[in-house]
Amino acid sequence: MSLMETAIRLDAQWVDYLLIALYFLFVLGVGFFAKRGVSSSIEFFLSGRSLPAWVTGLAFISANLGAVEIMGMSATGAQYGFPTMHYFWVGAIPAMLFLGVVMMPFYYGSKVRSVPEFMRKRFGTGAHLVNALSFAAAQVLIAGVNLFLLGTIVNRLLGWPLWVALIVAAAIVLSYITLGGLSAAIYNEVLQFFVIVAALLPLTLIGLHRVGGWAGLKERIAGDGMLGAEQLHTWPGEQLSGFDNPVLSVIGIVFGLGFVLSFGYWTTNFVEVQRAMASKNMTSARMTPIIGAFPKMFIPFIVIVPGMICAVLVNEMVDFKELYYTDPDAAAATGISFNDAILLLMRDVLPNGLLGLAIAGLLAAFMAGMAANVSAFNTVFSYDIWQQYVVKDKPDDYYLKVGRLATIVACVIAIFTALIAGNFSNLMDYLQTLFGFFNAPLFATFILGMFWKRATPTAAWLGLVTGTGSAIVVFILSQTGVIDLPGQGAAFLAASAAFVVDIVVMVIVSLRTTPRPVEELRGLVYSETPKSDIVDPDAKSAPIFRRPVPMALFCLVLVIGLNIVFA
Numbered sequence: 012m013s014l015m016e017t018a019i020r021l022d023a024q025w026v027d028y029l030l031i032a033l034y035f036l037f038v039l040g041v042g043f044f045a046k047r048g049v050s051s052s053i054e055f056f057l058s059g060r061s062l063p064a065w066v067t068g069l070a071f072i073s074a075n076l077g078a079v080e081i082m083g084m085s086a087t088g089a090q091y092g093f094p095t096m097h098y099f100w101v102g103a104i105p106a107m108l109f110l111g112v113v114m115m116p117f118y119y120g121s122k123v124r125s126v127p128e129f130m131r132k133r134f135g136t137g138a139h140l141v142n143a144l145s146f147a148a149a150q151v152l153i154a155g156v157n158l159f160l161l162g163t164i165v166n167r168l169l170g171w172p173l174w175v176a177l178i179v180a181a182a183i184v185l186s187y188i189t190l191g192g193l194s195a196a197i198y199n200e201v202l203q204f205f206v207i208v209a210a211l212l213p214l215t216l217i218g219l220h221r222v223g224g225w226a227g228l229k230e231r232i233a234g235d236g237m238l239g240a241e242q243l244h245t246w247p248g249e250q251l252s253g254f255d256n257p258v259l260s261v262i263g264i265v266f267g268l269g270f271v272l273s274f275g276y277w278t279t280n281f282v283e284v285q286r287a288m289a290s291k292n293m294t295s296a297r298m299t300p301i302i303g304a305f306p307k308m309f310i311p312f313i314v315i316v317p318g319m320i321c322a323v324l325v326n327e328m329v330d331f332k333e334l335y336y337t338d339p340d341a342a343a344a345t346g347i348s349f350n351d352a353i354l355l356l357m358r359d360v361l362p363n364g365l366l367g368l369a370i371a372g373l374l375a376a377f378m379a380g381m382a383a384n385v386s387a388f389n390t391v392f393s394y395d396i397w398q399q400y401v402v403k404d405k406p407d408d409y410y411l412k413v414g415r416l417a418t419i420v421a422c423v424i425a426i427f428t429a430l431i432a433g434n435f436s437n438l439m440d441y442l443q444t445l446f447g448f449f450n451a452p453l454f455a456t457f458i459l460g461m462f463w464k465r466a467t468p469t470a471a472w473l474g475l476v477t478g479t480g481s482a483i484v485v486f487i488l489s490q491t492g493v494i495d496l497p498g499q500g501a502a503f504l505a506a507s508a509a510f511v512v513d514i515v516v517m518v519i520v521s522l523r524t525t526p527r528p529v530e531e532l533r534g535l536v537y538s539e540t541p542k543s544d545i546v547d548p549d550a551k552s553a554p555i556f557r558r559p560v561p562m563a564l565f566c567l568v569l570v571i572g573l574n575i576v577f578a
Contacts, residue, residue: 022358027367034206034371035183038378064295064557066201068302071286072310073200074383076207080314081376082160083442086349087251088318089328092232092242093577094251095315101269104304104570106277108563111301114278115287117461119296121534123288126281127395130471133460133535136399138471142453143395145479146281149449150388151421155428156442157381158184162429163354164373177426184381185422197289200382203375204306210372211313214353217360218320228316231323242319245577253500267503271510272446275454282387297559304566308573314353321352325359328352381425389417443502444486451506452478455513463521464529464536470520478513482506 023031087095123129127146131139161184162176171179222228233240241250247257252267254260277283277300287299321328331347347355357369393414398405432441456474460466482505488494489501532539555561 022363023366023370024363026364027370030364030367031371031374034375037202038183062197062289062291062295064290064298064302066197067286067290067295067299069204069306070197070200070289071283071299072303072307073204073207074282074286074380075307076204076310076376076380080310081207081211081373082350082353084311084314085318085321085353086351088315089322089332089352090318090349091248091251092319093245093315094242094248095318096245096311096573096577097248097251097264097268099308099311100245100570100574101264102273103277104308104566105269106273107300107304107307108567109274110278110284110287111297111299111304111559112563114457114461115284115297115300116293117534117537117540118284119288119290119293120540125391125395126279126284127391129535130457131395131399133532134456134466134471135468137468138456138475139395140400141472141475142456143391143399145449145453145475146391147388147396149445150282150384150391151424152428152431152445153442154381154384154388154421154425155430156432157377157384158422158425159429159432161374161377161381164370164377174426177429180377181381181422181426184378184385185419197286200286203378206368206375207372208313210369210375211317213365214357214361214369215313215317215320217365218317218324218356221360222320222324228320228323232319245574252503263500263503263507267507271451271454271506272443272503274458275450275452275506275510276446279453279457280450281391282383285383285387285390294553294557294559298557298562301559301562301566304563304570308566308570317356318349318352321356325352325355328355385418385421385425388421389414392417392421444505447482447486447502447506447509448479451482451509452513455510456517459514459517460536462537464532464539465521465526466517467521467524467526469524470517473520474513474517477516478509481512482509484508 084095084098087098118126118129121129121132123132127139127143130142158177158181161180165171165176165180219225219228222231229243232242247260248264249255249257249260252260252263254263283300287296290296290299322332323329327345327347328351331345331349334345335349353373357366361369393410397413397417398410402409452475455478456471459474460471485494485501485505485508489505494501494504529539534540
């Protein structure tokens, strides 16, 4: 039985509906307000490069605070416990800091309008077309995840059929993105960040109170007969990685998740990079992911912990979990899945009023995620596909119209890709698979091209194609049972294979093909770019809290401390 067919219903009252209605009115109002500032394509797609660092920093983290963070991470928390923290402290923060300190100067300094456009400048049209098409496909698939979860809330709040809930949810996101473009998305993402925190913090605190506080939660988990005390330690995380050997588990988490998947997602994913590109100057662009890293490291306490609480407090989840570890196929017939963790906890512990706020928070999260995917899709489709390969040299307002039409198309396609997402009991499995297909080989191509001037255009597109192909092969082998890795092990292995194959193919092909002239690589390759091109001259005189390198180092110390405390 699919997630949408379960009998879970949220018992909302008029006060809850009122809070939700007010929130939606405010969201649409932001779209109408932002529309006044959209008169050109650069304002629609990149907010005219005019936003301050604190706005883009919060939008940067809110754009990611969608299905992965809320439903996916609470589901994984219910399933694995503390090892899920690795998705944040190993699988996000280091890459975000690397993006701000090392890679953002190249993106922003080159004045490209998208990540695929940077690929075109560095490697030409072959790699650019492969990147643009794969990125566009990834965004409508991931937008479907957020839309599916958004439709889930509407379904369980009002009891509407799946197709009605999906259409209504897509129409709301479509409205404010079409009106105000990236500015509407970003300002709503800042609003959504605060709504999400205000919704999930009470849920966590009340849930902890119900289980006897932090000590009570640890005691209940330690007595769990399935995984027990393993869920209370982040390392070595064998259940999460799928490796029985603790050394291999650590290597899988550090390399597969912490390096390949993490750096592939955070440093090359235009959904995130687009927010930094909307900044008003180089320093603000560099500070965007660094500012976002500070709240990012504490978000696990309001998304993972509720999942862990649900797994020991809510009877349906306790029964499902016990059945899941003995017979996963039989567990599917219960109508409950790990994806239901946060909804079940909301249903059981929140009073009316707070329930409405929590529902608004979930809706905010899913809209933020979907809006980020759609706004990135319309930019890449308009600039990197339509303008580059289909219709060239048209007036600017023509591409503005194309962008708005692309937004509509993306939302319609997402309705159908949402049905694919509904077939996975844990959405993290689906999302990590997609990241392995699309982000891991892209990161390999980027990192080699940015730091090795000998990398050639032919090598780039061949590396992308073979890297993606190797990830698909590993996925097929894992689905057919040839490779048997539980947990996220198959996704980690697929991403690692994509990265290694891409690098090997690029090196071999680059040594046998002609590289671009060195003079064409300024601003695109680290060794050929003067420091003055990628550093804001005003950064040294700024207060320390506005300087990228010191703030990144401070953040890194904090996240290392968290890894030690919860090891």
